[in-house]
Amino acid sequence: MASELVFTTDLMLVLGAAATGGYIVSRLGQPVLLGYLGSGLVIGPLGLNLIRDTANIQELAEIGVAFLLFALGVQFSLEELNRVRNIALQGSLLQIGITTGLVTTILLSFGWVDALAQGIFWGALLSLSSTAVALKTLTERGETNTRHGQIMLAILIAQDLALGLMLAVVPAINQPGPLWQVVGFVLLKVTSFLVAAVLVGRFAIPVVIRQIALTESNELFLLTLIALCLSVAIVTARLGLSIEIGAFVAGLMIAEVDYADQALGKVLPLRDTFASLFFVSIGMLIDPEVLIQNLGKILSLVSLVMVGKALVILPIVLLFGYSLKTAVLTSCGINQIGEFSFVLAVVGLENELITQETYLLLLGTTAITLVLTPTSLQLAEPLIHWVHQQPQLMSFLRKLESSQQSLEEGAIANHVVVAGYGRVGGVVVELLHRQNHPVLVLENSEAAVQSLRRQRIPFVMGDADAELILARANLTTAKALVIALPDPMSTRLLLKRARAIAPKLDIIARAHTTKELDQLSQLGAQEVVQPEFEAALALCTHLLATLGQIDDQLGMTMAKIRADHYQAVRRNI
Known part of the structure; x- marks a missing residue:
């Protein structure tokens, strides 16, 4: 009874400390996992020594790792990876391979490691970046749908997938025998296991999950998921692989089932609870x-990690035909060490x-890189502006900013240039095309370009703010420029360059925030549209008309609000 009370008390202390630490760092605008690490330090044996039986907490932490990898497998999306599949797969492979090779070479050259296996492990560990921190930073900046945001997330998804393979290989690379034979045997074992898991996941798991779902019992559904996760993890452990790779594969087995979203919703609370135990235990x-x-x-x-990873990622993004701006933002956004490196580090520690x-x-280095990620991304914009002010450097970089497609219908004049073919730009292009107005689209998405090609709409493929792309847009003969880009920085840069090329061009820009309204107006946009304000005006127009407002008066009121850049309604928002 006394031992049970000790365990309950320890568990209460760990969860309470995790909640407190997470709350404090969250209020400071930092990732909550740093709070978990800090709370573990405070209550652990080397801090206040409040935990009397750390072994039980460590066992629960292992379950947390299993749920962490299980949820990662369930969340894995081939559709998201397919959006920028070339740089996601080939680029990630290059990034992981080059990082691993450089780190291994440096460590062996300076004698910082004793064996090749240790160098490879360090390289794999440092090659991973943080999906959680990068996504949080992009979300706060409103850049998840930008080109660099999509590239960052695609590379991170591919890294997460590579993590599963790393977890399988790491325990084997320190075993006796030629490295290639040991790794080859492990890969053969993993491949055989994956084939079996795919067959079970395709034919057996959907049937079981469907039958459980028909009971409409949340308890049975959750218990089935837990049993599947842990059972597959145990099987992989019996095969000499890690429980982490088993949990990840179990998640992949669920990912393609119709009930994947429901499964993820059930597992996330468990994942977050037990994962906090894992980070506290660290x-x-x-x-x-x-x-x-x-x-x-x-x-x-x-410094070495963040600068080094950025220098590795930068040329890789340029190699795939993206602009300097996109390359710099991407390299500055994923140059930290990821939270899953903690998982890999524990496996490395266990295998000496x-x-x-x-x-x-490593823990200290990782924690600091996670904290510095938002700052690193903020420094990207001044760095880009500085580079653009260096004539010799820019003359070299312009060779890399090449348009990947040219106009399909020859020279164009008296046209409307639309930068961005997303949800907003797509509607603009559709309406102009229906009215038979000549239109030219600037777009850097292969999927969007394929749609334009099918509709026989002229386009130039590449980043709209790149000078070479603008040179092909014939702005001096255009009637207007519509900027419908999802990236605020690209919008400002494009506006500046377009105004320099064609000072009298009618430019209409989309603003993402209230602050941008004034910035874009000052930069020379004749009309700046803010979607949220426009939605509010549309709602009010219908409402006031319903209440009996005269159409002419209503139109004048709305026109005045727009002409004044929404000043009359800004103070209320």
């Missing part, structure tokens, strides 16, 4: 003295690929 291993004594080394590692002290240095 925090318990942190020795503050080691971190303080090695602070200079940690800060040096942070890293020492305890090295593990602690």
Whole structure:
């Protein structure tokens, strides 16, 4: 009875500390997992020593890792990966391979590791970036649907997929025998397991899940998911693979089932609860003295990692034909070490690929890179502007900003240029095309270009704010320019360059925030449209007409609000 009370007390302390630490760092605008790490340090053996039986917490933490990887597998989306599949798959493979190769070479050259296996492990570990932190940063900046946002998320999804393979290979690379034979045997074992899992996932799992769902019992549905996750994890452990790869594969088996979204909704609370135990348990291993004594080394590692990964990612994005701006933003957004590196680090520690002290240095380095991610992305814009002010450097970089498609219908004049063929730009192009107005689209999405090609609408493929793309748009002979880009920075840059090329051109721009209304107007846009305000005006127009407002008076009122850039209604929002 006493031992049960000790366990219950320890569990209460861990969860309470995680909630408190997570709340504090969240209020400071930082990732909550840093709060979990900090709370683990405070209550752990090297802190206040409040936890008396860490072994039980460690066992629960392993379940947390299993749920973490299970949810990752369920969330895996081939559709999202397919949007920018070339850079997602080939680019990620290049990024992981180059990072691993460089890290291994550097560590072996300076004698910082004793064996090739250790260098490869470090390279794999540092090649991973943080999906959670990058997505949070993009969301806060309103850039999830931008070109660089899509590329970042695609690379991160591919990295998450590669994590499953890393978790299978890492325990084997330190085994005796030629490395290629050991890894080859593990890959053969993983492939055989995946084939069996795909067959079961395709034919058996949907039937079982469907029958459980027909009971309309939430309890049975959740229990089935937990049993599937843990059972597949145990099978992989019996095969000599890690439980993490088993949990990930179990998630993949659910991902293609009709009830995948429902399954994810049920598992997420469990994942978040047990995952917090995992990160707290990591925090318990942190020795503050080691971190303080090695602070200079940690800060040096942070600089090397963030600058080094950015320099690896930058040319890869350029290699796939994207602009310098997109490449810089992408490289500055995913140059941190990811939260799943913690999972890989634990496996490496268990297999003696890293020492305890090295593990602690890694924890400190990872935590700092996660904190600095938003700042790194903020520094991208000044860096891009500085590069554009260097004539010699820009003359070289312009060769990389090449249009991937040219006009299909020869020269064009007296036309309307539409930058962006998304939800807004697509409607504009459709209406202009129906009215037989000449239109030219600037777009960098292959899927959008395919649609334009089918409709025989002239286009130039590439980033709309690139100088070479604008040179092909014939702005000096155009009647108007409509900027419907999802990226605020691209919108401003395009507006500046277009105004410099054609000072008298009628430019209509889409603003994403109230602040942008004034910025774009000052940069020379004749008309700036803010979607939220326009939606409100449309609702009010219908409402006031219903209440008996005269159409002429109503039209004049709305026109005055638009002419004044919504000043009359801004103070109320």
